[in-house]
Amino acid sequence: MTELVSSLGWIEEDLSSQDGDQTPEMEGRYNPNRGSRGPVDLGSEDMEEEEEEDGEESGLDGEKAPKRRGPKKKKMTKARIERFRARRVKANARERTRMHGLNDALDNLRQVMPCYSKTQKLSKIETLRLARNYIWALSEVLENGQSPESHGFMEMLCKGLSQPTSNLVAGCLQLGPSAMMVNKMDEKCGGPGAGGMGAQQGHSLSYPSPGLPSPPYGSLEASHLIHLKGFKGAAYENHSPNECSNGTPPYDGPLTPPLSISGNFALKQEPSPHENERNFTPHPTHPTHPGHALFPGSRFELPIEMAFESFHHIKLKRYHG
DNA sequence: TAGGCCATCTGGTCCT
DNA sequence: AGGACCAGATGGCCTA
Numbered sequence: 291m292t293e294l295v296s297s298l299g300w301i302e303e304d305l306s307s308q309d310g311d312q313t314p315e316m317e318g319r320y321n322p323n324r325g326s327r328g329p330v331d332l333g334s335e336d337m338e339e340e341e342e343e344d345g346e347e348s349g350l351d352g353e354k355a356p357k358r359r360g361p362k363k364k365k366m367t368k369a370r371i372e373r374f375r376a377r378r379v380k381a382n383a384r385e386r387t388r389m390h391g392l393n394d395a396l397d398n399l400r401q402v403m404p405c406y407s408k409t410q411k412l413s414k415i416e417t418l419r420l421a422r423n424y425i426w427a428l429s430e431v432l433e434n435g436q437s438p439e440s441h442g443f444m445e446m447l448c449k450g451l452s453q454p455t456s457n458l459v460a461g462c463l464q465l466g467p468s469a470m471m472v473n474k475m476d477e478k479c480g481g482p483g484a485g486g487m488g489a490q491q492g493h494s495l496s497y498p499s500p501g502l503p504s505p506p507y508g509s510l511e512a513s514h515l516i517h518l519k520g521f522k523g524a525a526y527e528n529h530s531p532n533e534c535s536n537g538t539p540p541y542d543g544p545l546t547p548p549l550s551i552s553g554n555f556a557l558k559q560e561p562s563p564h565e566n567e568r569n570f571t572p573h574p575t576h577p578t579h580p581g582h583a584l585f586p587g588s589r590f591e592l593p594i595e596m597a598f599e600s601f602h603h604i605k606l607k608r609y610h611g
Numbered sequence: 612t613a614g615g616c617c618a619t620c621t622g623g624t625c626c627t
Numbered sequence: 628a629g630g631a632c633c634a635g636a637t638g639g640c641c642t643a
Contacts, residue, residue, distance in 0.1 A: 377628095377629080378620090378621080378622095380629090380630095381620095381621085381622095381629090381630085382619080382620060382621080384630070384631080385619080385620075385621085385631090385632090386618085386619070386620090388631075388632080389618075389619080390618095393617095393618095413615085413616060413617090414616080414617085415616090
């Protein structure tokens with residue numbers, strides 16, 4: 291086997307030095323040194339063919355390698371190797387493109403999540419979990435009339451998320467300057483859970499949907515949610531993202547409305563390229579006033595209660611035909 | 612330094 | 628034959 295690998299050494303060199311399949315779009319993303327795997331495995335077919343060429347070769351310890359059965363395979367001519375390489379290079383490029391598409395889709399998903407930051411990106415798995423929770427929570431709003439300002443809504447949103455993500459979501463949705471101050475004090479006095487509303491509860495929250503699995507990690511302690519009291523409108527407050535200093539990820543991206551209701555669920559338009567630079571500036575699809583949300587299907591802003599009412603009304607109308 | 616997350620390469624499988 | 632999809636492997640980066 292060692293000999294086999296060394297006999298393929300030239301291919302390894304060849305493949306590792308092939309930056310030829312690096313497309314311009316990958317600039318800055320593709321690092322040829324990344325994910326390199328040492329000896330390149332040519333795959334069963336090619337390996338077998340190499341073995342074939344080696345004939346009855348004894349192994350390292352002198353024991354005989356079992357004779358291979360089945361039809362003899364074609365010899366690995368230089369032309370075939372070339373074709374194989376070309377195919378592999380193309381397949382790699384396609385796979386990269388495919389994964390980039392997948393990542394783009396995830397990015398789009400991140401942007402319609404109740405907390406979105408270009409700089410503090412949710413991981414892939416957290417994005418998917420939060421998306422599921424978001425859909426679930428919104429369904430509850432629609433079907434059971436649950437208030438999006440309730441504990442339950444926030445609990446559903448944070449279910450199964452890691453603690454940092456839960457904090458991020460909670461922070462994005464409901465923390466105003468005063469809450470942040472209180473929270474900071476709480477944390478200094480013994481970390482999350484030492485005070486504040488969550489700590490006052492002092493027990494794990496119970497979750498109403500038995501159909502959903504328990505969180506794989508992260509706890510559901512109420513203290514993870516920092517403060518759950520009325521987040522309405524607070525997300526538009528210009529709180530400093532760096533006020534949390536003990537592990538709570540700072541939120542320094544554009545502030546996503548809790549539910550910027552415009553049509554289906556909370557779809558937003560693509561953020562402007564400059565959105566990242568401004569901490570809080572008007573956006574066509576974002577409400578510009580604290581405590582306001584966008585009127586469904588339009589750019590009118592309403593007090594958030596009215597917006598939810600309209601949202602609810604429209605959804606019910608669609609739901610019931 | 613360990614662990615989490617990620618991008619990439621790769622071979623296998625299925626489908627057209 | 629070739630493309631899409633998938634899962635395993637690998638190594639880089641970052642953070643606690």
